[in-house]
Amino acid sequence: MMEVTLKLRIPNTWMDGMKKDIKILECIPHGKGGKSLIEINGKDKEIKNVIEEIKKHPFVCNIETSPIKGGVLATVETTRCTACKALADSDCFLTSAVGKDGYVEWHLIAGGEKSLPDLIERLCNYGCEVEIKSIKKIDQKNLLTERQEEIVRMAFEKGYYEYPKKIRIRDLAEMLNIAPSTLAEILQRGEKKIISAYFEEKNTRTYSG
Missing domain, CATH: 1.10.10 (Arc Repressor Mutant, subunit A)
Known part of the structure; x- marks a missing residue:
């Protein structure tokens, strides 16, 4: 079992060209698309510009925001998300993700020996650019606090x-x-x-x- 970090460029995503750091708290398949819960921190005007930029993307069908200290939480719903589908069909588990400059970094747990190669193949078949940033075996400290x-x-x-x-x-x-x-x-x-x-x-x- 391995802990993996992948750097992805996903085609035709609202992340394209995004200069602001965006923390992705959740990302799940939804119909043929996906739903993401994101956190954007910064000044009000800066955050407003980011939200407006996301809304302009043709695959974004809905976005809702809620203010938090230092920024906003937003749910972004899309009509298409190839990366979400690839992940949902794999034996890998997403633990966290961060997006910037049109790229997203996925932090994953890959279970079986073939689970990571299979996921990468699926992502590439969907037109994603994939770079493996790190792979390491998980230190088995499994007891929860x-x-x-x-x-x-x-x-x-x-x-x-x-x-x-x-x-x-x-x-x-x-x-x-x-x-x-x-x-x-x-x-x-x-x-x-x-x-x-x-x-x-x-x-x-x-x-x-």
């Missing part, structure tokens, strides 16, 4: 991991009295440990016969 377990359990019980989600990350963050970006990071670290433990146990069973 008490706080991580509390938050992941609440997310699970409230339906965050169901499809479609029964609760949004911003609502869950409000219940926990923390920022959505902080919640996203806690969930990502917890999910990484849970997924790591799952594959470690599965591999152990396989090797033991």
Whole structure:
């Protein structure tokens, strides 16, 4: 099992030409397109210009914003997202993503031996440019902290991991009295440990016969 960082240029995406750092908190397939929850920080005028630029993209069908300290949260819905489809059809798990200058960096957990090559092949078939920035084996420190377990359990019980989600990350963050970006990071670290433990146990069973 590996922790992987990929740098992607996805064709015909609203990220093209974007000079501002955008933190992608969630990215899921939605119909033939996708939905992303993003965080944009900066001055009001700068943020407004970024939002207007995103709205102009022909594949963006809806965008909603909500103010937070130092910036905004925004949900961006698109009618087409080839990268979302490639990821959804793979055995890799997205833990976080950041976009800038038309590129997006995906931080992933790749389970099986063929899962990463298969994902890269799918992305390339969809016309994406793919660069592997880093690959490393995961250090198996799989126990959740008490706080991580509390938050992941609440997310699970409230339906965050169901499809479609029964609760949004911003609502869950409000219940926990923390920022959505902080919640996203806690969930990502917890999910990484849970997924790591799952594959470690599965591999152990396989090797033991």
